[in-house]
Amino acid sequence: xxxxxxxxxxxxxxxxxxxxxxxxxxxxxxxxxxxxxxxxxxxxxxxxxxxxxxxxxxxxxxxxxxxxxxxxxxxxxxxxxxxxxxxxxxxxxxxxxxxxxxxxxxxxxxxxxxxxxxxxxxxxxxxxxxxxxxxxxxxxxxxxxxxxxxxxxxxx
Numbered sequence: 001x002x003x004x005x006x007x008x009x010x011x012x013x014x015x016x017x018x019x020x021x022x023x024x025x026x027x028x029x030x031x032x033x034x035x036x037x038x039x040x041x042x043x044x045x046x047x048x049x050x051x052x053x054x055x056x057x058x059x060x061x062x063x064x065x066x067x068x069x070x071x072x073x074x075x076x077x078x079x080x081x082x083x084x085x086x087x088x089x090x091x092x093x094x095x096x097x098x099x100x101x102x103x104x105x106x107x108x109x110x111x112x113x114x115x116x117x118x119x120x121x122x123x124x125x126x127x128x129x130x131x132x133x134x135x136x137x138x139x140x141x142x143x144x145x146x147x148x149x150x151x152x153x154x155x156x
Contacts, residue, residue: 001112002048005119012045043117048126052115053096055128056108060093073136088139110134 002010002025010025023045059065070085096104113129 001109002115003117005117010043010117014045048115051126052108052112052128055126056111057093057096059111059130060089060096065089069135069139072132073139075132085139088141092138107138110138 004010004027006027008027010027012023013026014021014023016022024042025045025048026042059069066082066086066089069089070082073085092107099107111131111134113131116127116129118125118127
């Protein structure tokens with residue numbers, strides 16, 4: 001899902017040094033042709049992934065994002081009210097850290113279409129393109145009668 005500012009796709013990889021494993025992302029050209037073909041530096045995976053998780057959690061708690069998700073779901077013809085969406089997104093935010101990595105990955109794939117690295121002058125960051133499809137299924141899972149609600153009740 002990660003793309004360099006040039007539009008080139010980036011891939012996860014790792015290396016080992018002194019018995020430690022380092023995860024990072026490299027551009028397609030570097031992964032194919034090695035250092036001479038690289039168009040963008042290697043990026044530490046934990047930093048990029050933390051930034052994406054922060055974006056996801058911001059979306060789950062931001063009133064503007066919640067309103068946008070409600071509009072998106074309603075535009076697709078599904079009937080869902082704002083209070084159900086607020087509750088479901090809050091539940092997902094509350095249980096995020098308790099989810100297995102595979103489940104977090106599945107949810108991220110439902111929510112995110114692509115992640116672009118932005119590098120304009122001195123400004124560097126990420127731009128997340130959200131998937132319109134998938135929000136309805138996600139909200140359904142964390143609605144009051146869904147699995148997210150069951151997870152919260154089991155904890156209490």
